[in-house]
Amino acid sequence: MTLTDAPGTTGDTGATGARTIRIGTRASLLARTQTDIVASALRETGATVEVVTISTEGDRTQAAGTPIAGSGVGVFVTALREALLAGEIDVAVHSYKDLPTAGVPGLVLAAVPAREDPRDALVARDGMVLGELPPGSVIGTGSPRRVAQIGALGLGLELVPIRGNVDTRIGKVTRGELDGVVLARAGLARLGRVGEATEVLDPVQVLPAPAQGALACECRADDAPLAELLRTTLHDGSVAVAVTAERAVLAGLGSPCDAPVGALAEVVEDLDDDGHVVERLSLRAVAATADGALVRASATGETDDAERIGQALAEELLADGAEPKGATGIGPGA
Numbered sequence: 001m002t003l004t005d006a007p008g009t010t011g012d013t014g015a016t017g018a019r020t021i022r023i024g025t026r027a028s029l030l031a032r033t034q035t036d037i038v039a040s041a042l043r044e045t046g047a048t049v050e051v052v053t054i055s056t057e058g059d060r061t062q063a064a065g066t067p068i069a070g071s072g073v074g075v076f077v078t079a080l081r082e083a084l085l086a087g088e089i090d091v092a093v094h095s096y097k098d099l100p101t102a103g104v105p106g107l108v109l110a111a112v113p114a115r116e117d118p119r120d121a122l123v124a125r126d127g128m129v130l131g132e133l134p135p136g137s138v139i140g141t142g143s144p145r146r147v148a149q150i151g152a153l154g155l156g157l158e159l160v161p162i163r164g165n166v167d168t169r170i171g172k173v174t175r176g177e178l179d180g181v182v183l184a185r186a187g188l189a190r191l192g193r194v195g196e197a198t199e200v201l202d203p204v205q206v207l208p209a210p211a212q213g214a215l216a217c218e219c220r221a222d223d224a225p226l227a228e229l230l231r232t233t234l235h236d237g238s239v240a241v242a243v244t245a246e247r248a249v250l251a252g253l254g255s256p257c258d259a260p261v262g263a264l265a266e267v268v269e270d271l272d273d274d275g276h277v278v279e280r281l282s283l284r285a286v287a288a289t290a291d292g293a294l295v296r297a298s299a300t301g302e303t304d305d306a307e308r309i310g311q312a313l314a315e316e317l318l319a320d321g322a323e324p325k326g327a328t329g330i331g332p333g334a
C-alpha cells in the first residue's frame with residue numbers, strides 16, 4: 001500500500017514522494033518503548049516513521065510533584081489526542097487501559113496490537129511473595145483496584161499511594177522505603193525488567209485493569225490509508241475481542257479507567273455440541289461496593305458477542321452491589 005497523497009495528512013513528503021508517519025508518544029521510557037514497537041512494525045513495511053515526544057499534563061504534574069488526586073488517568077491521553085487532532089502527529093500510541101471508554105469524534109482506534117501478559121506483578125524486598133510479607137508490611141500502589149483486591153486478601157498489609165514511573169517505584173523498594181510495590185507485569189516486561197518481579201499475581205486473587213498490557217493505536221478518522229496500514233500491520237483480532245469485553249464491563253459500570261474495577265477476558269478453545277473445536281470468550285470481572293467489599297462475576301460466550309457479554313457482566317455486578325460510576329481513586333496506576 002502507498003501512503004502517498006493520503007487524505008488528512010500534513011506529513012512531510014520526501015524525495016521519494018513517500019509520506020513520513022509521525023507517531024506521538026509520552027516522554028516516559030515505558031511510553032517510548034511501547035511507541036517503538038509500533039514504529040518498528042511500520043518501518044518493516046517500508047514506511048518512513050518519525051517519533052514525536054509530546055509532554056502530557058500527567059507527565060508535567062508528576063514532574064512537578066504536585067498531587068494528582070481526582071485528575072483521572074485521562075490526562076495522560078489528552079495531550080496526545082490534541083496533537084493528533086491538530087495534525088501535529090499522525091498516530092498516537094496509548095496504554096489501552098489508560099483510555100477513557102468514550103471515543104473522540106474525528107479519531108479512530110485503528111489497531112490493537114498483540115498484548116503483553118496482562119497480570120499484575122509484585123516487586124518486594126528479599127524476593128518475597130505477598131503471602132510471605134509479614135503483617136504491617138508497606139506496599140505501594142496508587143490504584144484503587146489494587147488496593148481493594150490486595151486489601152481483601154486479609155494479609156494485614158498496609159497499602160500506601162505511590163506515584164512516578166516504573167523505575168521510581170521499584171527504587172523505593174530497592175532503597176528500603178517500601179516493602180513492595182505492585183505494577184503491571186506488562187510494563188516490567190516491555191522495559192526488560194520482568195526478572196525483578198517477585199510474584200506475578202494470580203487473577204483469581206487480583207484481576208488486572210480492563211485492557212492492561214494492551215496498546216491502542218489511534219489515528220484521525222479521515223486518514224483511511226494510515227488506518228488501513230495500522231490495521232494490516234499491527235491489529236490482533238483476538239486481543240481486540242478480549243479488550244472489548246473487558247472495557248464493556250467498565251463502561252457498563254459507568255466507571256472511569258482508574259476505578260476499582262478489574263476484568264480479564266481470554267479467547268479459549270472449546271468444543272461445540274458436535275465435538276468441533278470452537279473459540280469462546282471467557283470473561284471474569286470484579287468491582288468494589290460502596291463499603292469496599294468485592295463482588296465478582298464471570299461468563300463465557302461467543303467471541304462475536306464480546307461487547308454484550310461485558311455489558312451483561314456489568315449489570316450482574318451492579319445487581320450484586322457494585323458501586324455505579326465507581327469512585328475515582330487517588331491517581332493513575334489503575
Ligand SMILES: NCc1[nH]cc(CCC(=O)O)c1CC(=O)O
Pocket residue numbers: 073095096097098182183184186187211212213214215332333334
Ligand atoms: N496507569 C499507568 C500505567 N498505564 C499502563 C501501565 C503499564 C502497561 C500496561 O498495563 O499496559 C501503567 C503502569 C502500571 O500500571 O504499573
